[in-house]
Amino acid sequence: MLRIKTLLLIFFMTSLFLSACAPSQPTLKIVMGLSEDEWEVMRQEIFPPFEEKYGIKIQPIQMEADDLPSALEAQEAAGRVEIDLFAQDNMALSYLVNKGLVEDLSVYEKDLPKTIIPALVDAGKFDGKLYFLPYRPNVQIIYYNAEKFKEYNLKPPRNWNELLAVAKVFKQKEGVGKILFKAYGGAPTATQLYEWIVSAGGDPLAINDEGCVETFTFLQTLWPYCSPDSIRAKFDTSNEYLARDSAYLMQNWPFGIQVIVKDYEKENIATYSGFAGPAREAHVVGGEVLGIPKGAPQKEMALNLIRYLESKEVQEKLISELGWPSVRSDSDALVPLWMKPYVGSVEEALSYGVFRKNVHYWNDFEKYINEAFIEIIIHGKPVKPTLDYYHKMLEAAKQRV
């Protein structure tokens, strides 16, 4: 019996030893949150030339923006950071900086190509330090059902008044609202509100200034004419609602083009940059930036990959294959014919681009602006006193953070 136990133990220990000694190819672990179509382009077109040049294997890891902070925190706490490079939504950066999870890349700013749009570089700065480098700008555009607009003799709205008028016509004709507002909560709602408040001439981070009050007051008027699915509308579900005729107009990121036109085969969907608020037309420039986790095992190689992803060659491939806008002003690629009108809308929207202020209390802002939205728009509370309350809450949070 003792002999069997000893043999079992030897077998167990030997297996452990052998698995630890197994030869491994040098790999660079990169985290991105992409769709399968986008991964395919990365795997087949983008990564292979880099792998060949540097003799390294890129291990791509799919991870959503929400999951990245906890993954990095866990790796840092375990003292074993395994991610070399990550692409993160530029609306979800403050937590990574606040928690000290990312490398300060300020010293590399001078090496950035001169043709990279300067505003995109500034978007990666916190308190003057550069933590994130640009590689994919993004902006929301308006998608609308051209057939339905034609049927009711409507023109795509170019300002808030026209939007309200269109919303009323749809409600009257169909008995149910057909304008989709992303009211799911969290980042989708906060981003949309940010943009609308800037369009109204306000400062979103103030929460209760004139522009904020005007935006919420308008939304209170618009809400009864919005699609009932608005309350569950976010980046992904919005595409489905438009494709299934549950809504006829929505604002969303350009990835929706692939989903609605290619996957759902909805050729009656047209796009344009968007509508202006009382002050101007403004669209939040989102997208993804690249960062290196603090303690990343292959920092230099990760920097090489960043330089490669920002290169003219790669940026042009990303435009022509995926329709992603470029971070460089000198990119000049051929866009597939079917994609041209959509890319045109994106470019026009980018010309009205505004950058969200990188503040350390962004998470608190997102929470309070969402709570204000629920209370005012969904529960019908008075605008000014409610916004004043959340302004105070945000001020307290600023001190705390």
Place this chain on the structure above:
Amino acid sequence: MIIKAAKKYWLEVLLVTPLLAYLLGFTLWPIIHSTIYAFTNYINGDFPSLVSFEAIITNFQFKEAVFNTLFITFFSLFFELVLGLGLALLLLEKFRGRKFFRALMLLPLGIPTIVVASNMRYIFDTNGFLNEIFYRLHLIEIPINWLGGGILTLFTVVIADMWKVTPLVMLILLAGIESIPKEVLEAAQIDGASYLRRLWYIILPFLRPFITMALIIRGIDAFRIFEMPLALTGRVVPVLGTFSYFEYREYGNIYTSAAAAAILMLMIMVAITIYLKVVKQDEVAL
């Protein structure tokens, strides 16, 4: 004594240790850690402190989450019990295809909750199957917003949850009914007792411990409801589980998230205590 046993069974102890470490590390330690966070002041780090509890108790979404959790738990349990009992009694009867029907009834238990919720969305969406049926039957002219919030949406969650879990309640009650001595039921039938009287005076009293078990096991589970409201309604129906999740994941408030989790844990502990007391009472009665 322990050292002697450990010497004798050293290999067994060695092999069990990883599992034990896993359970302690991934179950007990997170609970302790989360509780410490719940009682830590998120402003200045003082411990113990009730600041996080104060912050969430004054939050309107937390109040909604508590109400929704209790509402869903109560009505889910009620309907699952009534339907589960009905199905158990039906499956007790001898009819053609009974075995097939019994297997079919268990099918929902094997389907992941997230899949159930996604399928239910196809049914209850404004452009969903249910509205389409009602429209074709000329019962409605504009779609009903089943998932738009309020009591209607809460009942939608209850129905979706019921579809998934009723088979479990049915199984427990079926086992209880089958344990009733046939002679008792036959004697009552010979004495001329109607079906309803047999149900009221024989079956239900015999089923009492089984009903209690089903209620409490499901009750504990119902408090933890998470994926169903989240996948079915988004954030329209916040429950304690989703409130805690969003506080941490979306807003980075680990302390308030832990406080909400602690309140949820307290609710579950109360349910477990009741369960253990009932089991003990039933054991004494037996």
